[in-house]
Amino acid sequence: MKQIILLLIIATLTGCFGAEPQKTGKEGKPMPSFTLELLDSITRLHSQDIPYGTPTVLFYFSPYCPHCNAQTNKIIEDMDRLKDIQFYFISRFTLTEVKAFQKEHQLAKYPNIVIGLDSANFINDYFEIAGIPYFAIYGKDKKLNKTFLGRIYSSQLKKVAEE
Numbered sequence: 802m803k804q805i806i807l808l809l810i811i812a813t814l815t816g817c818f819g820a821e822p823q824k825t826g827k828e829g830k831p832m833p834s835f836t837l838e839l840l841d842s843i844t845r846l847h848s849q850d851i852p853y854g855t856p857t858v859l860f861y862f863s864p865y866c867p868h869c870n871a872q873t874n875k876i877i878e879d880m881d882r883l884k885d886i887q888f889y890f891i892s893r894f895t896l897t898e899v900k901a902f903q904k905e906h907q908l909a910k911y912p913n914i915v916i917g918l919d920s921a922n923f924i925n926d927y928f929e930i931a932g933i934p935y936f937a938i939y940g941k942d943k944k945l946n947k948t949f950l951g952r953i954y955s956s957q958l959k960k961v962a963e964e
Contacts, residue, residue, distance in 0.1 A: 899916060
């Protein structure tokens with residue numbers, strides 16, 4: 802009985818970190834065209850305005866998801882290693898909810914983090930996202946390297962972004 806409980810605990814913890822890449826069929830394809838509403842509620846960010854030359858991570862999250870919050874804390878904790886990656890935190894929750902998330906994590910102080918609302922639900926539909934947190938990691942050429950469902954290590958994120 803103790804062995805079964807131990808195996809269940811190990812399986813659960815293993816599923817929380819170090820996720821395997823998801824196969825989307827979009828690997829190697831350019832970033833799609835989409836628009837995000839930024840937290841000032843006026844500015845729109847168009848994906849074609851995302852510059853080439855810097856790895857880009859689209860991080861689809863919910864402000865209420867404990868795994869998303871833990872992943873955000875880990876990204877912040879490891880920011881010295883991740884500072885050369887441009888992050889776009891994307892949610893379809895309300896402006897008020899996402900602003901509270903930004904304030905809670907003090908994300909405004911990180912120049913490589915942009916937070917936007919996907920009111921059209923484009924990212925979710927395009928990647929057919931089955932859960933959160935979800936990562937779409939693009940190389941410097943704005944072509945999709947890999948996607949991940951669930952929490953991942955910062956070292957894994959950095960490695961895939963630099964492929």
